Amino acid sequence: MLLQVQNLQLSLKRAGKFISILDDVSFQVQKGETLGIVGESGCGKSMTALSIMRLLPDKAKLAGEVKVGSEVISKLSKKKLEKIRGNQISMIFQDPLTSLNPLHTVGKQIEEALILHTNLTKKERKDRVVELLKEVGLPRAEEMVKEYPHQLSGGMRQRIMIAIAMACRPQLLICDEPTTALDVTVQAQILELMNKLKQENDMGIIMITHDLGVVAEVCNRVMVMYAGKVVEEAEVNELFQRPRHPYTIGLLEAIPRVGERKRTLGSIPGTVPSPQNLPIGCRFADRCKDAMEICRQAQPKTLQLTDDHRVACWLYDERREDLKDDITRNQESKTTLSH
């Protein structure tokens, strides 16, 4: 197991109050595997990535365990964590222009990671930078070292970001919407490059995206998030062929597909609840066409349907009838506790 995330809980301070951003997020990534995290804006997919790296604002409350290999990194000091960030785990962000420093040459920015994490000599570093630029498919690598980000196109900049992330041969690469700002033809180039690098280095990749097309193209497993919770996770073919959670089903019906023309697309009524105002029950209940009484009263537990498919939905929970009374009792005690 490369990465193990257990019960991640994250709250951020907004206007003097802590609001829950992530609730009980758990997942794993194996070596050589790509895990996709999908969901709409505000579902917490980027925050999950930032929590693993602990790149969070000062006032954040984070609980849960993050393990890389056998090392628990969620308990490490900032100093020690820095040894891991950019070394064992790297990250690529959506917008390559704002993630690169406009005042430094491309070469210098790639070299930075090597200075921090390796004992290479200056000469060796220079060679390694050129080698990395070639590896990510950039032409005229020797000259590009001396160029600045504004001299490059969007696709080239994203390749530079990948070169920086790959500098120390990480075991895990976290990509947050890496192709969203790029055109389709350039997106195809970048996705191909990432697949190539994954195979050559036997890395694990976490691919955060809102694009189900990208997921189908590059992921082995997919995790669907909604309002800070994991609602479904499955092997990629399984998820597209047998989606179980009503939200996943709705998402798959809402995308227009090339080659298939329907005049009306499926749609999910309403909008995502705001984190300040989350319901007690299932967070999707208000928009769900299959919502039952119990969905509004209690949060569904995560059920393991098969080895490679889990879902958090009352529809599949046979205990929902028996649990009814327990739940009302639980809620009463909870409300008394919180007072």
Place this chain on the structure above:
Amino acid sequence: MTLLEIKNLKQHFPISKGFLSEKKYVKAVDGVSFTLNKGETLGIVGESGCGKSSLGRSILRLAEPTSGEIKFKGQDILKFNRKQMKNIRKDMQIVFQDPYASLNPRSTIRSILEAPLKIHGIGNREERMKLIESLVEKIGIRKDQLDNYPHEFSGGQRQRIGIARALTLNPDLIIADEPVSALDVSVQSQVLNLFVELQKEFNLSYIFISHDLSVVQHISDRVAVMYLGKIVELAHVDQLYQNPLHPYTKSLLSALPIPDPSQKRERIILEGDLPSPINPPTGCAFHTRCPVATSDCRTETPALREKQFGHWAACIYV
């Protein structure tokens, strides 16, 4: 019935500084021609910088075109003066991409929607309110939300308000410039469905500009593919997606990630990026990235020709 006819439209933006230096232009739109029928949707698709937004804006004369002809309802609107133009704009409206930037944050929805009616002196206040109220119901906003401000609405709702504003004057043509790009999938499908419903109800014609090939396929009757300011292919939507002729369209379609992991396809992966529109390549502008280009493509500029019935392409090898 033809509503709009564009002939050889050019939109060149000067970029040189100082009057002594040689004049340079960005040829954002470089000789585009097409027609649009009443009740029809023409999708315009292309990558960033291909000129699709500039084309939309120059049709409305939001930016003055360099040359060409725009015939709207049989009249050449490029010859219109300000007053005539104001009058004809009632019939041609636009919906913008960013629902956050295109609504005035200091105005209520009521005054945002009333503004176009006031400008064109339509009805008295009471009549205007009646019209607005019936309109917002159609687009799924409640009457009692009319006195709220834009920030009180979600992105999808704001885009609905933007659509309602375009509809207040009962136009014939709506140019929609990336109207769903800023929205999440579940909301995007709501807004796309709304576009389809409104078209049926008001017999609207759309020019639907988007970079998203699957959205364009969903909404359009005919599709034009643009590359560096020119239309490289134009056809009925099914023809274009099932039997693309131009190598650029082919590679664009093959690059599109398909949301179905069981479908594995042969990919044509293009090299490099879109060349700069300041110094576009000679001959066919696509020859620098084209997988089948020959030396002829460097010198010969291909014209957009009808290669099959209703299927136009600009490539010398098609």
